[in-house]
Amino acid sequence: MAKNYIKDLHFVVFFIFLSFFSENLTAQCAGTDSQKVICDIENPVYQYVNLFDLLGGSPVPGGTWIGSSQQGLNASTGILNAQLIRGGGTYRYTYTAPATSGCTGSKAVVTLIIGAYVGVGSEATICNEDDTFNLFTAFDSKVMGPHTNGTWTTDTGQPATASIKVGEFKTKTTLHFIYTVPAVLACSPNEKSTNVEVTILIAPKAGKPEDLTLCGTTDLAGYTNLDLNDQLTDEDKGGTWTGLGLTSATDHNINLQEVFDTNGPGEYSYTYRVLAVPDNFICEDKEATVVITLEKRLDFTGATITVDKDICESEIATARYTARITQGSDNIPNGEYNVSFTVSGPSSGSQTITGNFVNGVLSFPISSSYFRQVGKFTITVTGIVSTSSKKSCTDIFSPFATDLNVYPLPSLNGAVLTADPVCQNDTALIHVNASQLSDGIYSITYNLYGDNLSMAETAILTVAGNKGTFEIPGNLNARNGLTVINIISITNITNPSPQCSNSANVIGNLTVNPLPNVTAVKITVNDDCLNEQFTGRISGLGNLTNVTFTYTISGSNSSTIQTVSLVVTNGNASFPIPLALLQNSGSTTISGVSLTNNVTGCQNTLQNVSDNFLVNPIPVPPTVNPLSFCKEEEATVANLVPNGNQYKWYNSPTATTALASTVLLQSGDYFVRETSAAGCTSEAAMVVVAINDSPAPVLNSDGQNFCGLKNPTIADLSNNTNVPSTVVWYDAPNNGNLLSATTPLIEQGRYYGFNFPGTDCFSSEYIEVTVTLTDCDNVPNDFFVPDGFSPNGDGVNDSFVIKDIEFLYPNYTLEIFNRYGNGMYKGDKNKPAWDGMNYEKSGIAGGVAPNGVYFYVLHFNKDNKPPKQGRLYLNR
Incomplete structure (x- = not known):
């Protein structure tokens, strides 16, 4: 414990x-x-x-x-x-x-x-026109700038900010500042300071200029000696003037009359420049500019206006109008102008627009909203003023005008159109009764519909007393039947430009006595197989309803003229060609001879109405032989011979539906037909199909039982069947591996046997055998039990195991104890070897068993045989 x-x-x-x-x-x-x-x-x-x-x-x-x-x-x-x-x-x-x-x-x-860093203070010289100055910019820029967490004071100790106002200084001034950053104790217990000096210089003043605007044509008599200094306030004296008309660096008087006479109207700039004092290299020189505007009086005498263009009533909605003003005897300068004008007539209005005079001409658009009615309109220009003008001059101007006309449209409303009947290809005379049409000469445009079709034809209509006539040429009456005449527009060609046109919709009928129209007639015959019914198809018969068609056959087949009567539907008709006319295979031509309208009796000759077609031969039946397959091959229709896209297989000689290529074959009769590239199919040929099979092997009684001590193989298993010489064995029933005769059998191994007689078919069925290796007789009373092992990992005797005991005593168990009686291991046939480790939860803790003597108890669990005890030695 x-x-x-x-x-x-x-x-x-x-x-x-x-x-x-x-x-x-x-x-x-x-x-x-x-x-x-x-x-x-x-x-x-x-x-x-x-x-x-x-x-x-x-x-x-x-x-x-x-x-x-x-x-x-x-x-x-x-x-x-x-x-x-x-x-x-x-x-x-x-x-x-x-x-x-x-x-x-x-x-x-x-x-x-x-540590704190205060930077390197320096001196700065600045100009008061900068308004403010940042003291941090006064530090030496060649080294690192100072830390910005410091404070500024003046040299008298007054608090200051980094940004100082310099614009309020009027005389040269020098200021002194001290910059201090707080201490960082790890580097120094004291704060650090540096000095900055700023010198403020004063910028020169050029003064505030006052511009001048004059009419050069009338107002310059008092400006022949203008002193430019009078146009400045609050300037430093001693500066110099530059500009057109000045004669020297000290001159400040100008003759504006001379400037205008020499250079004309315009803006003239005069610049006053004041230099900084000699010791001031910081502030820049200053300039002020006086702008003198000299304008010219404009004379619009003789100016004219034109407006494009007179229009017809039909153009009111879409018309756009452009006015063009042309200068008179006086040249009008190029530039932008405001133009005021009025419109009078059926409607009126006024407007001011902006445009540009270019080389004496100003063009501008006029809104179409003024011209929405038929009538005469007058456009009058009431004023023209330059947009850049400062109105110092009074221009010479009198209104001037032009006229614009919107002409009415000719009208055929309510008109009646009649026509005398004509024959095909004859000229037709058309009568027009038009109550709203004045006497005169008109150009009309008309369309023809119905049996004759023509678009946008023109004719001259002469009207007198509201009645007029025009002609339709015979070439437009080429087709028989009813032709609809539709006048779609009329133009009054007696009026001056523009000759106004109007749309019209006057409709009348023209009857043209018919001839059969054969220009669109075509005949077609589709290729087909010999002895099949061939059909002639006629198209392009137009509105015919009942016709007689004659034709001939030539080529591989030939005939005299054949005649058929046909009912026409929607311009098409068809008829069967007698089989007697098509007895030979090969290229054949059908040619139309004539077409007769059975309703009117009119006949027309057919030209180039023909078609070539093929009478294709019938293939002979395919050559076939009996076929046989093994059942295990699972042969399908695709395996039948002959094969290819031209062959189709059937299950009877009269069947019309071909068998799918995936259908499994059975013993019996199958039928094949060949179809040529032209689609002709032969008679059926019969093929006898046989599906063969071999019987599955039969296992002898107890044939699955063996004794493992004898090391049985596949050959022993084969000998336990009824066909030992032809049976073959696999480790799986499908896609398994073939096992050789020397393959050892294993306990509870599963084996699958098929019969393969050699030249015969592989059996489609199989036997499944589960082998046992415990059928051992004459079990010895004693057998070898090892007395030691050495689990040291050298590959020799590394585990304690009792060889072959699983065959003799398949239900045995083995227990191993240490010398204290503690269990170390318990095994059976599924766990037959002890590797020297402690696997029992009782006794000492798990781990490596030490060297020494151990004891085993072997329980046979068979035939009431008592357990066997012994000892063994573990030595690593």
Whole structure:
């Protein structure tokens, strides 16, 4: 009991150690925490700090970083630009190991203590026109900038901000500031300070300009000596002027009349420039520009307007109108203008639009909404003003106008159309009675429907007293029957441009005495087999209902003229060709001779109405021989000979449905027909089919029982059947492996036997045999039981086993005990070998059995034979 307690204690200690060691291993994935103090952060080496290299232990690479400040940190590589951190202090960066096996959730922290850095103060010179100035830009830019967590004061100790206002200074001024950052105790107990000096220079003033606008045509008499200085306020004196008409650098007087006369109207710019003082290299020179606009009075005398275009009433909905204004004797400058105009007539209105004069012409669209009625309209231009004009001049302008006409459409509403009957191909005279049509000459467009069909034909209609006539040419009356005449449009060609057209819908009928129309007649005969019924099919008979058709046969077959009477349905008719005319196989031609309309008696000769067709021969019956198959082959119709796509198999000589290729064959008669490529089928040929089989083997009585001591084989199993010389054995009934005669039999092995007589068929049935190897007679009273074994893994005598006992005593059991009577092992034929391990739950704990003497008890469990006891020695 004490031994067991000690073992359990050792196990608990080992488990605690293993658990602690495993947790420690997981923590090591991210390494261990570390700390680094950086007091000289301005050192360039701290632009590149590898946080991973600062971790303790053995961290696993590939993780991610996150810090209390992300400034300058690459979260994936752990590379930190520490100089981007904008204040001294303590910063912590946490590394999370990658989620590999055993590393989930592992973290370690690198702590950086960064000393305060105040930067290198410097001097700055700026211009007051900048309005504000950031003191941080005054530091020496060649070194690292200061930490931004400091404070600013003036040199007198007053608080200040980094952004100072400089625009309010009017004289040159120098300011002094002190910048202080708080201490970081790990580097220094004292805060750090530096000085910054800012000198503010004053920018020059060019003044505020006042622009001037004048009419150059009428207003320049008082501006022949304009002083440009009068156009400025609040400027520094001593500057210089530049611009058209000035004669020197000191000149500031201009003759505007001369400028206008020489250069014409326009905007003229005059620039005043003031230089900064000589010692001021910071502020820029300043300029102010006075713009003088000189305009010209425009003269629109003689200007004209045209509008495209006069239209017909039918165009009202879709018409678009463009007006074109052309200048008069005075040239109008190119540019953008506002044009005002009015429209008067059946409807009226006014509008102002914007357009461009280009080379004396201004074009603009006029809305079609003004011209929605038939009548005469007047478009009057009431004003033209340049959009860029400042209206300093009064233009010369008088309204001018043009006319636009919307003409009415000719009308055939209520008109009546009649026609005199004609024969085919004759000219027809058509009468039109039109009460709403004025006298004149018109062009009409008409369509023909019915037996004659023609579209968009034209004719001249002469009207007098509301009555008119026109002709339809004979070539349009080529077909007999009723032709519908439909006038679809009319154009008044007596009117000036445009000659307005109108749609019409006047309908009348024309009767044309018929001739059979044979232009579309065709005859077709399909290829077929000899002795089959051939049919002639005629199409293109139009509206004929009863006809007589004559034809001849030529080629491989020939005939005299044949005549048939046919009833026509929907322009088609058919008739059987007598079998007596088609006695030979080969290419044959049918040719139409004439077609007669049985209703009117009119006949027409047929030209090129023929068709070639084949009279295909019948194949001879296939040559066949009797066929036999083994049953186990599971032969189907696909295995019959002859085979191929041209052969079809049947189960009777009169059957019409072919057998599927997958149908299993049975002994009996089958019939085959051959079909040629042309689809002709031969008579049936009969094939006798025999399905053969061999009887399955029969197992002798108790033929499955053997004694394993004799090492029986497949050959012994074969000898226990009624056909030992022809039986074959497999390890499975389907897709099994063939077993050789020397294959040893195994206990409870299953074997499948088929009869294979050689030249005969393999049997389709089989026998299944389950072998037993325990049928042993004359069991010896004693047999060899080993007295020891050596389970040391050398492959020799590694287990304790009693050879062949399973054949003699198949229900035996074996027990093994140690010298204390504790069970070590219990076996039978399914567990025959002891390998020197303790498998019993009672007695000592499981594990390796030590060297020594052990005892066995063998229970035979057969024939009331008493158990056998003995000893054995285990030596590793």
